[in-house]
Amino acid sequence: MSLRIVVCVKYVPDATGDRRFADDTTTDREGVDGLLSELDEYGVEQALRIAEASGDAEVTVLTVGPDDAKDALRKALSMGADKAVHVNDDDIHGTDVIGTSAIIAKALDKVGYDLVVCGMASTDGTMGVLPALLAERLGLPQVTLLSEVSVEGGVVKGRRDGDAATEQVEAELPAVVSVTDQSGEARYPSFKGIMAAKKKPVQSLDLDDLDIEADEVGLAGSWTAVEAVAARPARTAGTIVKDEGEGGKQLATYLAEQKFI
Amino acid sequence: MGEILVLVDHADGAVRKPALELLTLARRIGEPSAVVLGAGSAAAEIAAKAGEYGAAKVYVADGAEFADLLVVPKVDALTQIAKAADAAAVLVTSSGEGKEIAARVALRLGSGIITDAVDLEAGDGGPVATQSVFAASFQVKSKVTKGAPVITVKPNSTSPEAAPAAGAVENVTVEFTGKAAKVTSRTPRVSSGRPELTEAAIVVSGGRGVGAKEGFGVVEELADALGAAVGASRAAVDAGWYPHTNQVGQTGKQVSPQLYVAAGISGAIQHRAGMQTSKTIVAINKDPEAPIFELVDYGVVGDLFTVLPQLTGEVKARKG
Ligand SMILES: Cc1cc2nc3c(=O)[nH]c(=O)nc-3n(C[C@H](O)[C@H](O)[C@H](O)COP(=O)(O)OP(=O)(O)OC[C@H]3O[C@@H](n4cnc5c(N)ncnc54)[C@H](O)[C@@H]3O)c2cc1C
Numbered sequence A: 001m002s003l004r005i006v007v008c009v010k011y012v013p014d015a016t017g018d019r020r021f022a023d024d025t026t027t028d029r030e031g032v033d034g035l036l037s038e039l040d041e042y043g044v045e046q047a048l049r050i051a052e053a054s055g056d057a058e059v060t061v062l063t064v065g066p067d068d069a070k071d072a073l074r075k076a077l078s079m080g081a082d083k084a085v086h087v088n089d090d091d092i093h094g095t096d097v098i099g100t101s102a103i104i105a106k107a108l109d110k111v112g113y114d115l116v117v118c119g120m121a122s123t124d125g126t127m128g129v130l131p132a133l134l135a136e137r138l139g140l141p142q143v144t145l146l147s148e149v150s151v152e153g154g155v156v157k158g159r160r161d162g163d164a165a166t167e168q169v170e171a172e173l174p175a176v177v178s179v180t181d182q183s184g185e186a187r188y189p190s191f192k193g194i195m196a197a198k199k200k201p202v203q204s205l206d207l208d209d210l211d212i213e214a215d216e217v218g219l220a221g222s223w224t225a226v227e228a229v230a231a232r233p234a235r236t237a238g239t240i241v242k243d244e245g246e247g248g249k250q251l252a253t254y255l256a257e258q259k260f261i
Numbered sequence B: 001m002g003e004i005l006v007l008v009d010h011a012d013g014a015v016r017k018p019a020l021e022l023l024t025l026a027r028r029i030g031e032p033s034a035v036v037l038g039a040g041s042a043a044a045e046i047a048a049k050a051g052e053y054g055a056a057k058v059y060v061a062d063g064a065e066f067a068d069l070l071v072v073p074k075v076d077a078l079t080q081i082a083k084a085a086d087a088a089a090v091l092v093t094s095s096g097e098g099k100e101i102a103a104r105v106a107l108r109l110g111s112g113i114i115t116d117a118v119d120l121e122a123g124d125g126g127p128v129a130t131q132s133v134f135a136a137s138f139q140v141k142s143k144v145t146k147g148a149p150v151i152t153v154k155p156n157s158t159s160p161e162a163a164p165a166a167g168a169v170e171n172v173t174v175e176f177t178g179k180a181a182k183v184t185s186r187t188p189r190v191s192s193g194r195p196e197l198t199e200a201a202i203v204v205s206g207g208r209g210v211g212a213k214e215g216f217g218v219v220e221e222l223a224d225a226l227g228a229a230v231g232a233s234r235a236a237v238d239a240g241w242y243p244h245t246n247q248v249g250q251t252g253k254q255v256s257p258q259l260y261v262a263a264g265i266s267g268a269i270q271h272r273a274g275m276q277t278s279k280t281i282v283a284i285n286k287d288p289e290a291p292i293f294e295l296v297d298y299g300v301v302g303d304l305f306t307v308l309p310q311l312t313g314e315v316k317a318r319k320g
């Protein structure tokens, strides 16, 4: 029986572009350029490597997001994933991470999986909690924040670099994994991959398909509320000096004035 | 105002500074109680410290599970204690693990979660958290609208202030549930002897401009003269010049020291995401167009291999 791997990927505003909030204080995903979260490319990469090593695996990429999120799925398909699932519904707009985890958990159950792979965090929300929430909802072990990962004989193993220690961790499948950007460079889609991706199936699901009521998600169903959003005041222009032999001393004088020395 | 549970982060039998910061913040929104998990024989000492910083109660739970299984035992313990105490809020340090624990506890309690708060204050409808988002280009104030708020707070969000309280220890027996990954081995990080990156008042970081592993010598010498932690950009880490544990930025540590010194770092958005909230920023870069100069309070356009040693010499001379 082939190993069913599902990679959760997010479509995010380009970090090098102008990210902002829409009037309803949600992340503006429409007026800005978006892309497959770079941190989720690592998830796709590890899923593909695990599939290659297994020889008999199928990689599905799954996203919850607006119409444009298709771009993220296409990118993942062009890297080599086999098929895609797009959960898209106007009522999802503004859903918080708790709600998103509910949607993804239901979608995973519908699609079927042995291994769920996530990125370490989305590059817009940067919460890094969705994989843990999925594990909680699905009743699966979480094997998260891995810098190395492998699957053998129905067991997923990996290295987790924590603050205080490096741990070797393992769990039996099914399991939820997340991988860090230390796990290995993601491949670039080849021309052949890009062409092939155009013919790969993308299944669309809406809330009805997942038996989720509109009021369980969206801004109204959120368990948190944003009260205020403000652009951080621009830092006041600093002093810039050119080193002409005294740069280190000038810097020392500045640091002494600021009482750092 | 009800009990505010603070999950106490500890390592090597000692409280870590962010836990004391959480206790300090917790006092703004209610009465802090500390939760000390898997501390073994160090629990009593940790509990005493928590008491010094305002914990009226200290819930202590121990067991091999905390070390042998990933995340879930701490979720079990914290949820059980929060329910029993009818906690008004739960505070956890924002680390990779801290956020995972907090999220699962929130789901079990039916509570909303806010991660990576940099400030916390009492509000009409419960605590209001300040977050810094999009690489710190925006400040967002938000609150939890359902259940007892679960909030993770970044290290260095406030300075710890002692406020002695009873610190009465209550031993808790935890019912462990759920499926967890096994931890099959653990290698503690060897301390560099320098301050913790996320806790340090001063951070000196080197980037690709440092040029080689050996190049970090000038960065470390300045750091030692200032009593600072050493950071690195991802470019320097990817090149193998410095360990990943020292990486500053979006996928490394997020630091917010009093002083951040960037040497040979261009200032990419992902690096900024980890240091832009530093109080004072200085940079040394030989390219006057480097984006890091948009952030600095003081910048030196020059070669770090001449500027840093001169600065280190001055610091040593001035400190006597
Ligand atoms: C998803 C994602 C996550 C990322 N996460 C992080 C992260 O957490 N942290 C991070 O740092 N980056 C991160 N990055 C990478 C980031 O985009 C940059 O590539 C990286 O920060 C560049 O590092 P750098 O400034 O050291 O190198 P460069 O951009 O190459 O800059 C080197 C600088 O050194 C200067 N220089 C060279 N020689 C000297 C000298 N002798 N004296 C003085 N100056 C000199 C140069 O003028 C230049 O400005 C991430 C990227 C992505 C896509």
Ligand SMILES: Nc1ncnc2c1ncn2[C@@H]1O[C@H](COP(=O)(O)O)[C@@H](O)[C@H]1O
Pocket: A007, A008, A009, A010, A011, A037, A039, A040, A043, A062, A063, A064, A065, A097, A100, A104, A117, A118, A119, A120, A121, A122, A123, A125, A126, A127, A128, A129, A130, A131
């Ligand atoms: N809308 C989404 N659709 C699919 N996967 C997601 C979505 N949001 C988050 N994820 C996954 O969860 C990981 C962590 O996200 P977060 O907790 O939001 O930082 C990401 O790297 C993705 O793998």
